[in-house]
Amino acid sequence: MTTELNLDALPPVTPADDVGTGGSAGIDFDAFYHAHFRPMTLQLCAYTGDLGQAQDLVQEAFCRAFARWDRVVRYDDPVAWVRRVAWNLATSRWRRLRTAQTYLRRQREEHVPGPTPDRVALTAALALLPPQHRRAVVLHYLADMAVAEIARQEGVAEGTVKSWLHRGRVALAAELADRKERNDG
Amino acid sequence: MADHNDTGYDAGALDAAFVAFRTELSGRVSPPGPDAVRHTVRRRRRVAITTGLAVALVLVLAPVAGYAALGRNSPPPTGPASTGRPTPSPTVAPTPTAAPTPTVSATPGVPDGRISRAQLLGARLDLPAWPARSPCENSRVRLTEETARDGDNLLVALAYGDVDRDGATETVATVHCVVGTHGPRQVVAFDRDESGRIVAMGRVTRTEQGPPEWIFDDVEVRPDGLVRVQLGDIAPGGGWDVAWTLRQWRGYTWDGKRFVQSEGERGFPENPRRMSLAVTATDLVYGAADDAGQRTGAVTVTMNNLGELTAERPRLVFTLSPGGGQATASPGWYACQKVSTEGEKLYCDLPPMAPRTERKLTFHILTTGTEPPTRGTVAFQTLDDKGGVAVDFGDWDNRATLTVR
Numbered sequence: 001m002t003t004e005l006n007l008d009a010l011p012p013v014t015p016a017d018d019v020g021t022g023g024s025a026g027i028d029f030d031a032f033y034h035a036h037f038r039p040m041t042l043q044l045c046a047y048t049g050d051l052g053q054a055q056d057l058v059q060e061a062f063c064r065a066f067a068r069w070d071r072v073v074r075y076d077d078p079v080a081w082v083r084r085v086a087w088n089l090a091t092s093r094w095r096r097l098r099t100a101q102t103y104l105r106r107q108r109e110e111h112v113p114g115p116t117p118d119r120v121a122l123t124a125a126l127a128l129l130p131p132q133h134r135r136a137v138v139l140h141y142l143a144d145m146a147v148a149e150i151a152r153q154e155g156v157a158e159g160t161v162k163s164w165l166h167r168g169r170v171a172l173a174a175e176l177a178d179r180k181e182r183n184d185g
Numbered sequence: 186m187a188d189h190n191d192t193g194y195d196a197g198a199l200d201a202a203f204v205a206f207r208t209e210l211s212g213r214v215s216p217p218g219p220d221a222v223r224h225t226v227r228r229r230r231r232v233a234i235t236t237g238l239a240v241a242l243v244l245v246l247a248p249v250a251g252y253a254a255l256g257r258n259s260p261p262p263t264g265p266a267s268t269g270r271p272t273p274s275p276t277v278a279p280t281p282t283a284a285p286t287p288t289v290s291a292t293p294g295v296p297d298g299r300i301s302r303a304q305l306l307g308a309r310l311d312l313p314a315w316p317a318r319s320p321c322e323n324s325r326v327r328l329t330e331e332t333a334r335d336g337d338n339l340l341v342a343l344a345y346g347d348v349d350r351d352g353a354t355e356t357v358a359t360v361h362c363v364v365g366t367h368g369p370r371q372v373v374a375f376d377r378d379e380s381g382r383i384v385a386m387g388r389v390t391r392t393e394q395g396p397p398e399w400i401f402d403d404v405e406v407r408p409d410g411l412v413r414v415q416l417g418d419i420a421p422g423g424g425w426d427v428a429w430t431l432r433q434w435r436g437y438t439w440d441g442k443r444f445v446q447s448e449g450e451r452g453f454p455e456n457p458r459r460m461s462l463a464v465t466a467t468d469l470v471y472g473a474a475d476d477a478g479q480r481t482g483a484v485t486v487t488m489n490n491l492g493e494l495t496a497e498r499p500r501l502v503f504t505l506s507p508g509g510g511q512a513t514a515s516p517g518w519y520a521c522q523k524v525s526t527e528g529e530k531l532y533c534d535l536p537p538m539a540p541r542t543e544r545k546l547t548f549h550i551l552t553t554g555t556e557p558p559t560r561g562t563v564a565f566q567t568l569d570d571k572g573g574v575a576v577d578f579g580d581w582d583n584r585a586t587l588t589v590r
Contacts, residue, residue: 029219029222030219033216033218033219033222034216034219037214037216038211038214038216041214041216042206042207042210042211042214045210045214046206051210051213051214055214055215055216055217059216059217059221059222059225060352061352062219062222063222063225063226063229064351064352064353065352066219066222066223066226067226067229084350085350085351085352088349088350088351088352089351089352091441115209116205116209118202118205118206118209119205119206119209119210121202122202122203122205122206141199141200141203142203142206142207155438155440155447166193169194169196169199170193170194172194172199173194173195173196173198173199174194176198176199176202177195177198
């Protein structure tokens with residue numbers, strides 16, 4: 001998108017020290033960003049197993065939203081647009097993220113405490129699920145999305161999502177129970 | 186105690202695991218912030234402007250340098266160069282002849298999947314495979330705008346949109362492999378890889394031998410990423426009027442690995458204008474010579490009208506070489522409305538044949554001399570109302586070779 005020279009489509013870019021609205025139609029970009037960055041990052045972290053990468057993906061999705069904010073803000077559900085872009089980036093062919101990654105790599109160099117065993121266990125158990133089951137489970141538990149909404153995002157029938165969800169939950173619960181037993185034993 | 190209810194899993198444990206996950210991780214997320222978004226977008230915008238500006242300067246300065254090289258005075262500065270600060274605009278893109286390779290490689294941002302017609306025509310491309318026996322190459326090919334010869338990959342149509350719904354634009358093109366007036370077509374989605382090279386994401390759809398034989402020139406990308414293509418059952422040309430072709434719009438979506446059809450019909454009904462005849466035959470077996478030294482051969486011919494149209498004036502044409510033959514008493518010839526001969530050919534004009542019917546007839550053929558022919562064919566065709574041979578599709582089955590023995 002960088003060399004898409006349609007500058008008219010870009011929102012006004014305010015100076016860094018002037019945190020402008022960058023938006024229209026009543027939705028403030030900054031408020032929108034702050035309201036949705038964390039939840040989306042959690043979802044993608046659960047899906048990819050990598051917090052840094054999840055932040056990259058969500059930041060990139062917000063960049064793409066901002067670059068066409070005038071349009072996105074008029075959609076019925078701008079959050080769904082950003083979430084879909086972030087999730088599609090997670091499975092995209094080239095992870096077209098260089099710019100955001102460069103920035104974020106600097107942020108990640110700060111020391112962060114290691115994950116708790118429970119988080120490690122859930123992440124590892126999620127990683128064993130087929131990607132579609134994993135997406136359905138994560139969207140259900142961490143994005144609080146209804147079956148119909150997941151079906152819409154994934155472009156499949158609701159029955160398919162129900163099946164993914166059920167199979168994902170059964171497998172996930174069994175894996176967590178196994179791990180607990182091994183650790184307790 | 187685990188709460189399994191009748192779900193087959195411990196729902197409470199799962200809920201608790203996700204709540205703990207959310208609680209623990211929430212504090213560890215460090216959003217770069219909306220200012221970082223602005224920073225990135227501004228930088229990309231600046232790169233875009235710089236790219237446009239560099240091209241503008243090259244376009245303006247190239248003739249100046251040319252002049253200098255000739256040892257002449259520079260011409261008066263014109264256009265953007267005279268201001269020293271040209272205003273970039275969307276129209277200052279690489280020209281068709283300039284920069285056949287992508288210019289994004291120097292860009293630190295996201296590769297641009299919006300590929301102009303000129304850039305697409307200027308690049309060497311790897312296309313998804315063409316059908317077997319097609320004369321067109323698919324590796325390192327250059328698309329053309331005008332047909333020069335068979336085997337050219339003609340760029341027919343272009344559309345843009347976010348086909349993989351990742352927030353960036355990709356390019357969709359219809360490409361025609363030229364074979365006479367026909368040739369296969371395919372719709373291909375293109376993007377750029379991280380080095381800026383144009384790559385084919387995948388094939389959206391393509392024509393087949395048999396419906397759909399044609400892709401019309403219009404292709405669209407809907408805002409939701411669905412690629413709409415208009416397909417036709419029978420390719421125009423060779424006597425077939427495009428107005429007779431049945432049209433269907435079908436929609437395709439990217440599933441992460443390939444395009445799959447998600448809208449529209451999946452097959453064509455029989456085309457009411459389609460004539461499709463077929464013929465098979467047994468060996469042509471000659472018996473012993475009669476008193477006059479002539480021999481009689483027998484062959485059973487099976488005719489099919491496979492299409493949805495009545496064959497109003499069907500005709501069988503036997504060609505026997507050398508020497509031809511003569512019709513002689515047998516059920517086949519009796520069934521003909523008219524029998525005629527011309528050189529090595531024997532004609533039998535039959536009564537109309539209804540759609541989806543078969544007819545089997547045995548013909549006896551007398552040698553014109555004492556020796557039977559060494560080779561023969563039988564063709565089955567129908568005449569149009571002007572007396573010409575009507576257009577038939579799949580005409581490979583309209584003729585059978587006769588094994589003479």
